Amino acid sequence: MKEITVVEPVFVTDFRCVGSECRDHCCKGWDVTLDKTTVNRYLKSAQIEIRNIASENIVKVKKSFKNWGLMKLTSKGNCAFMDEEKLCKVHKQMGPSALSPTCATYPRTQYMHKYEVKKSLTLSCPEATQKLLTRPDAMLFNQTVQIQAEANKNEDVDNEHKLVNLMCANMVKAAGCNANEGLYGIAMLLLHLEQMKKEQGFNSEALENDYFNIMDAIGNGSAAQNIAEINNNQELQWSLLMRMQTYFSSKTKTRSSDMLQHYLTKLVHIQISDAKDHDIGSSMTRLDAVWNEKVMPWMAERPHLISNYLQYRIYSDSFPGYQGRSPLASLYLLTAEWFMIRSLIAACVELVGEIYEDDIINIIYSFHAVTKHNNSSMAAFFEEIDNVKVNDDLSLIYLLK
Ligand code: SF4
Incomplete structure (x- = not known):
């Protein structure tokens, strides 16, 4: 058995779709593509209304298994399954398990590594953006371990990349609302990294030294001075x-x-x-x-x-x-x-x-x-x-x- 670490920020763990309360619903204005299984499920549904909407509004494009059908949008640009309360008729009448993979997962995303999964949300969802921007703890991380029979079929984490990623995140965190200072700090770190790799190859200790010097510069105002x-x-x-x-x-x-x-x-x-x-x-x-x-x-x-x-x-x-x-x-x-x-x-x-x-x-x-x-x-x-x-x-x- 393999241990897989699952990481997600707090705002991802706590996310809930607000449905009809949403300021800009995701069931409109976009192409809603459906996989082959979902197209057939809707066309053969025991719910007459679902079956009728499906036969009138799904265009079979058959480009691939995942991209088998495309929902026609109404004159208002809405998905034909959306009702007057801005809720999904499929979800209401057939339950969440009947939704297509895209509709069931949006706005959730995940990035897989061999022994690690990083979960996130796409910010095209206004509710996700609202939570990210307004909760002070939104970018604190929750970490859990799940046991699987086998490792994921993805590449293992690149430790150099992971270290640089963490350093960059810490710099923008330390800079707070002074975003430019955080970005300036990252520019300095990446320049040092590029130089180091050209001259002597990657050295985590030397990079950590640079990182602490830059963090000091953000803290003591010299990064702000350099930008000025x-x-x-x-x-x-x-x-x-x-x-x-x-x-x-x-x-x-x-x-x-x-x-x-x-x-x-x-x-x-x-x-x-x-x-x-x-x-x-x-x-x-x-x-x-x-x-x-x-x-x-x-x-x-x-x-x-x-x-x-x-x-x-x-x-x-x-x-x-x-x-x-x-x-x-x-x-x-x-x-x-x-x-x-x-x-x-x-x-x-x-x-x-x-x-x-x-x-x-x-x-x-x-x-x-x-x-x-x-x-x-x-x-x-x-x-x-x-x-x-x-x-x-x-x-x-x-x-x-
Ligand atoms: S955009 Fe987000 S909050 Fe709005 S309906 Fe879609 S998932 Fe729900």
């Missing part, structure tokens, strides 16, 4: 935001894209009104000022909010090295995404005049719903971000200023 001395590159920041706007407005509408568009419009308003005076720098200065003067004091009272988000990303993306990218390239993407989210929050506060927790939840869950729905949406979005890079991955430093 970086030259400004508002042009890069502006180009990244403009590129993001063009990308999102050219995308076909999907679930939550209206919500994201609501916040993008505010950002566009600020960028366009300042660009009229041919002064792209002034919109960036305006966003920076509102972030420092209004958002940061609010965040300082809730230091877990940003820190939980970045800890989540480091944990759930198995940072660094996402999809075969180098550690620094992974950090560039994470920093660019954080910069976009931060700009959307700042633009909203600048135009609304107040800061509301709900706006921050809306921005983060809709951003994830649109950019991280599946592998192809992630790849397309990352390609856009990559196109703005100047010289190399270290241009991420200009997004911290």
Whole structure:
């Protein structure tokens, strides 16, 4: 028998779907694909209503066993099985075990290793985002052991990667609401790591030394000082935001894209009104000022909010090295995404005049719903971000200023 360690953050353990209370239900706006077994189960159901809905609304695409059927959406963009109370008729009439694997597991995800399973939630679910951002203990971990006859058929944990991942998570945790200091610390650590591997190979003791020095720099204010001395590159920041706007407005509408568009419009308003005076720098200065003067004091009272988000990303993306990218390239993407989210929050506060927790939840869950729905949406979005890079991955430093 084999022991498998199962790890999950507290907000994952405690997650409960709020069903009809949800601010943006997941049974709409997305392609709902069904596997062959589920298609047949619905078409042959003893429940007449389920059978009728299935025969009228399931398109048999037969692309693979997993992708056998596709639900047609109603004129309002809802799954045809959703009732007036925004509850699933399959769940109600046939029970949870009748749901397709996708519907039964969403928003839960898991990453398997040979002797370890890491559980998480996708933030395209607003309830998951709300719990992550508002619970101070959301990113504390629960660990259990399960006994299996055999190990999982996945690769074993890479201990070097695991160590770097833990160090990065600790840095953003130590930085609290000063996300840029945590990201700066990670950049320093990854640079040292790259250098070390080139010169002498990986040495965990030397890396631990670097890590403790960087943690000291975050704690004693010298990381903040170093960021203050970086030259400004508002042009890069502006180009990244403009590129993001063009990308999102050219995308076909999907679930939550209206919500994201609501916040993008505010950002566009600020960028366009300042660009009229041919002064792209002034919109960036305006966003920076509102972030420092209004958002940061609010965040300082809730230091877990940003820190939980970045800890989540480091944990759930198995940072660094996402999809075969180098550690620094992974950090560039994470920093660019954080910069976009931060700009959307700042633009909203600048135009609304107040800061509301709900706006921050809306921005983060809709951003994830649109950019991280599946592998192809992630790849397309990352390609856009990559196109703005100047010289190399270290241009991420200009997004911290
Ligand atoms: S998005 Fe989340 S909370 Fe909302 S209905 Fe889906 S699983 Fe439930």
